[in-house]
Amino acid sequence: MLPQRVAEEIETNRQRYVAELTDFLRIPSVSTDSEYAENTRQSAEWVVNKLKKLGFQTELRETAGHPVVCGHLVSDASLPTLLIYGHYDVQPPDPLDEWVTPPFSPDIRDGYIYARGATDNKGQCLTYFEAMEAILAVSGKLPLNVKVLVEGEEEIGSPNLGPFLQANLDELKTDVIAISDGSQFAPDIPAITYGLRGLSYLEVGVQGPRFDLHSGSFGGLVANPVQVLSEMLAQLKNEDGTVAIPNFYDDVLELDPRERQEMAALSVDEVELRKYLGVDELVGEPDRSIVERKTARPTLDVNGIWGGFAGEGAKTIIPARAGAKVSMRLVPYQRAATINELFKNFVYSIAPPGVEIQISEMHGSDPVLVERDQPAIQAAARAIEFGFGKYPLFIREGGSIPIVGLFQEELGCKSILLMGWGSPDDGAHSPNERFSLEDFHRGILSAAALFYALEESFEA
Numbered sequence: 001m002l003p004q005r006v007a008e009e010i011e012t013n014r015q016r017y018v019a020e021l022t023d024f025l026r027i028p029s030v031s032t033d034s035e036y037a038e039n040t041r042q043s044a045e046w047v048v049n050k051l052k053k054l055g056f057q058t059e060l061r062e063t064a065g066h067p068v069v070c071g072h073l074v075s076d077a078s079l080p081t082l083l084i085y086g087h088y089d090v091q092p093p094d095p096l097d098e099w100v101t102p103p104f105s106p107d108i109r110d111g112y113i114y115a116r117g118a119t120d121n122k123g124q125c126l127t128y129f130e131a132m133e134a135i136l137a138v139s140g141k142l143p144l145n146v147k148v149l150v151e152g153e154e155e156i157g158s159p160n161l162g163p164f165l166q167a168n169l170d171e172l173k174t175d176v177i178a179i180s181d182g183s184q185f186a187p188d189i190p191a192i193t194y195g196l197r198g199l200s201y202l203e204v205g206v207q208g209p210r211f212d213l214h215s216g217s218f219g220g221l222v223a224n225p226v227q228v229l230s231e232m233l234a235q236l237k238n239e240d241g242t243v244a245i246p247n248f249y250d251d252v253l254e255l256d257p258r259e260r261q262e263m264a265a266l267s268v269d270e271v272e273l274r275k276y277l278g279v280d281e282l283v284g285e286p287d288r289s290i291v292e293r294k295t296a297r298p299t300l301d302v303n304g305i306w307g308g309f310a311g312e313g314a315k316t317i318i319p320a321r322a323g324a325k326v327s328m329r330l331v332p333y334q335r336a337a338t339i340n341e342l343f344k345n346f347v348y349s350i351a352p353p354g355v356e357i358q359i360s361e362m363h364g365s366d367p368v369l370v371e372r373d374q375p376a377i378q379a380a381a382r383a384i385e386f387g388f389g390k391y392p393l394f395i396r397e398g399g400s401i402p403i404v405g406l407f408q409e410e411l412g413c414k415s416i417l418l419m420g421w422g423s424p425d426d427g428a429h430s431p432n433e434r435f436s437l438e439d440f441h442r443g444i445l446s447a448a449a450l451f452y453a454l455e456e457s458f459e460a
Ligand code: BES
Pocket: 120, 121, 154, 155, 156, 157, 158, 181, 182, 183, 199, 363, 365, 397, 398, 399, 400, 401, 402
């Protein structure tokens, strides 16, 4: 499938690819933190420069937030088009003191490159650019027309990419989309992802008295916002781990028997997993396998909570206010907009007297399912088999990539290839995030093979 000379070209340039990745990873493109806004832009410019070297027509496109990188390289107008999507922004690196080496000083140890963004998503995104560079070096043109869309706000919910997509539907029109922003099922067990969870993320504020009160003088008279918030949060879930918000499960698609069987067959070493996580028990819905629970069932989690006195020693107060961030992972066919409403209605309905509740929506994205029985998916499977030496499994992922739902609905593209080159233990969003250099290399090989596999599948 992949011409031998392209594979050799990729082999020859291994070191240089790592050097380029190192360069890319040095830029602290933390999208959520305005202190890093300039760096975030630099990261976008890094992508533009890389694409220009490949001969792409490309530029930074301004949005209300961080810029989008768009580019295209037309090979032959009669050929089909592949759009490559990725993100150049990264999560904040904290807690800093838990990093063995600093997050933006990439370090190579034991075959891994350690840095924020290594796997999520700079390393995985770069595989496509290096693959195209190798193909172009050998044959002068790509087997397909290629469009590139790399954004800088994925980690904050892609708030401006939806409108950008709407405004540029023609320009972004494509036959197939490739995204590598997830992981293999396990190290050395490659997979194609055909499902992503969606996300509803809200913030709840509880306002009590006008200011912190002496708990001796006023205790017994006023509702305590920290207490009230805790009690409300506790009511969001049932003891068996299910979500208690009325109608929350109305639109949840039950797994079909084939999927249930497949998921049951995916063996997860629970003892190993508990060890990795540092917990002595896993929780969750009864009668559902681990894989099912973490990819195909919705969840609710409190991400953070604040209020009152948490400093050294003791302080006797009734705090004036408290707050929490709550997120829910959604599965097909739940909709973020609907779930947001259900959440708000329920929380308002259980609020006791004596406090004021304020709820704001942070971000939302809809879950995704991709039809597995289509030629582009089979082409992707062959490309992965070539690059990783193993035929991929088919899995759903628990994470979210907010724009993918809009690729289906607005751009009308049903051929979406979600192929994670990383590994679940890469530590995305955690301290000491890393990417295996072997996976980086195999990702480049698979990405290169994908161009040819897709070309063959379109010809057929
Ligand atoms: N790469 C992840 C999404 C992902 C995680 C896919 C695990 C497959 C497996 C992505 O960068 C991410 O973290 N997305 C956020 C989106 C959110 C901020 C709207 C997520 O899932 O939390």
